[in-house]
Amino acid sequence: MGAQNLQALREALVASNFAGRIAENEPLARYTSFRIGGPADLFLEPADKRSLVLALREIWSRGIPVFILGGGTNVLVSDAGFRGAVVSTRRALRLLCFKGVCAAADSGVKLPRFVLECAKRGLSGLEALCGVPGTVGGAVAMNAGAGGCQIADCLVSVEVLSKQGEVCTLSAEQLRLGYRTSVLMEGHFVVLKANFRFCQGDPDEIMRRVREAIEKRRASQPVNQWNAGCVFKNPPGDYAGRLIELCGAKGIREGGAQVSTKHANFIVNLGGATANDVRRLMKRVQDMVRDNFGIELEPELILVGEWE
Ligand SMILES: Cc1cc2nc3c(=O)[nH]c(=O)nc-3n(C[C@H](O)[C@H](O)[C@H](O)COP(=O)(O)OP(=O)(O)OC[C@H]3O[C@@H](n4cnc5c(N)ncnc54)[C@H](O)[C@@H]3O)c2cc1C
Known part of the structure; x- marks a missing residue:
C-alpha cells in the first residue's frame, strides 16, 4: 500500500474521531494462535462498532486491500506480512443478547464464551463447539463445526457491512454455508452480528456435553x-x-x-x-x-x- 494512501487513511480516521488502535508495520504473529506472521502495513483495532464501520468504509472507498481478523485461530500469515490494512473485530463487537430460544452475538464475541452462555440458559445446539477458539464472526465465515454439529445448524441470519458501505441483513441460506466455507470468504461482507435459534434443553445436561467436548479435545489435540x-x-x-x-x-x-x-x-x-x-x-x-x-x-x- 502506498505510504501516501496510508497516511491519508490514517488522517481521515483521526479526523472522524476513530476510537481504537492504529498501528503501522504491526507484526501479526501476536494476533494469531500459531504465533506466526509478518507485519501488516496498517493494523486497526476499532474499540466500538461505529469506528469499525467507519474504518471499513474508508478502506473500501480508497480501494485499499483489507483482511478481517477475528481470533486469528484459522490463519497462516506469511512471513512478509500483509500489504494493506488488517482490521481486528475482537475489541469492537462484544455484545450478547438473549430472548427466549434466540440469541444475537456480536462478531467479536469469543465462541467458547457464547456457547457457555447459551448452555447456562439451557440453549442447545452448538455445545460441541465450545472448544473451538476464535470469534463468532470467524466461526460464521468458516461455518465452524465439531462433534457432528456446525454453525449452520442454529444460524438464522447475520447483520453485515457490505463493501458498498451499507449495513444489511443476510439470511443463513444467502450465506451458502458449506464445509468450512461460506460466501463471506469472498470478502464482500463483514459480519457485525449473528442471530441464532436454539432448542430449549436442560442446562445441566448441556453443560455435561460441553465438558465432554472439551475433555475429548484435550485428549486428542495439541x-x-x-x-x-x-x-x-x-x-x-x-x-x-x-x-x-x-x-x-x-x-x-x-x-x-x-x-x-x-x-x-x-x-x-x-x-x-x-x-x-x-x-x-x-x-x-x-x-x-x-x-x-x-x-x-x-x-x-x-x-x-x-x-x-
Ligand atoms: C486448537 C484449535 C482447535 C480448533 N478446532 C476447530 C474445530 O473443531 N472446528 C472448526 O471448525 N475449527 C476449528 N479450529 C479453527 C478455528 O478456531 C475456527 O475456524 C474459528 O471459527 C475461526 O475463528 P476466528 O475468529 O479465529 O477466525 P480467523 O482465524 O480470524 O479468520 C478466519 C476467516 O474468517 C474471516 N472472518 C473473521 N471474522 C470475520 C467477520 N466478522 N466477517 C467476515 N469474515 C470474518 C477471516 O477474514 C478469515 O478468512 C480450531 C483452531 C484451533 C487453534
Whole structure:
C-alpha cells in the first residue's frame, strides 16, 4: 500500500474521531494462535462498532486491500506480512443478547464464551463447539463445526457491512454455508452480528456435553502448543488426520514446524517457526498423501498475505 494512501487513511480516521488502535508495520504473529506472521502495513483495532464501520468504509472507498481478523485461530500469515490494512473485530463487537430460544452475538464475541452462555440458559445446539477458539464472526465465515454439529445448524441470519458501505441483513441460506466455507470468504461482507435459534434443553445436561467436548479435545489435540487447528479439510468419506498418520508423517519437521505427534492433522509451532516452514511442511504432507493414496488434501487454513 502506498505510504501516501496510508497516511491519508490514517488522517481521515483521526479526523472522524476513530476510537481504537492504529498501528503501522504491526507484526501479526501476536494476533494469531500459531504465533506466526509478518507485519501488516496498517493494523486497526476499532474499540466500538461505529469506528469499525467507519474504518471499513474508508478502506473500501480508497480501494485499499483489507483482511478481517477475528481470533486469528484459522490463519497462516506469511512471513512478509500483509500489504494493506488488517482490521481486528475482537475489541469492537462484544455484545450478547438473549430472548427466549434466540440469541444475537456480536462478531467479536469469543465462541467458547457464547456457547457457555447459551448452555447456562439451557440453549442447545452448538455445545460441541465450545472448544473451538476464535470469534463468532470467524466461526460464521468458516461455518465452524465439531462433534457432528456446525454453525449452520442454529444460524438464522447475520447483520453485515457490505463493501458498498451499507449495513444489511443476510439470511443463513444467502450465506451458502458449506464445509468450512461460506460466501463471506469472498470478502464482500463483514459480519457485525449473528442471530441464532436454539432448542430449549436442560442446562445441566448441556453443560455435561460441553465438558465432554472439551475433555475429548484435550485428549486428542495439541492444545498446549501453538497451532491453528486442522490444517487440511477432510476428503469425502475419510479423515485427513488418518491418511497423514498412515503415511508416517506424524512428527516430521520443517524448521520450527512439526506435524503434531498427538493429532496428525495439526501442525504445531515448536517455537520460532516461520510461515515458510509451515508452508513447506504442508506441501510435504500433501505430497506424501498424494503419493500413497492419490488424494489431494485441500488446506482448511486461510493463507494470508504475500507469498513467494
Ligand atoms: C486448537 C484449535 C482447535 C480448533 N478446532 C476447530 C474445530 O473443531 N472446528 C472448526 O471448525 N475449527 C476449528 N479450529 C479453527 C478455528 O478456531 C475456527 O475456524 C474459528 O471459527 C475461526 O475463528 P476466528 O475468529 O479465529 O477466525 P480467523 O482465524 O480470524 O479468520 C478466519 C476467516 O474468517 C474471516 N472472518 C473473521 N471474522 C470475520 C467477520 N466478522 N466477517 C467476515 N469474515 C470474518 C477471516 O477474514 C478469515 O478468512 C480450531 C483452531 C484451533 C487453534
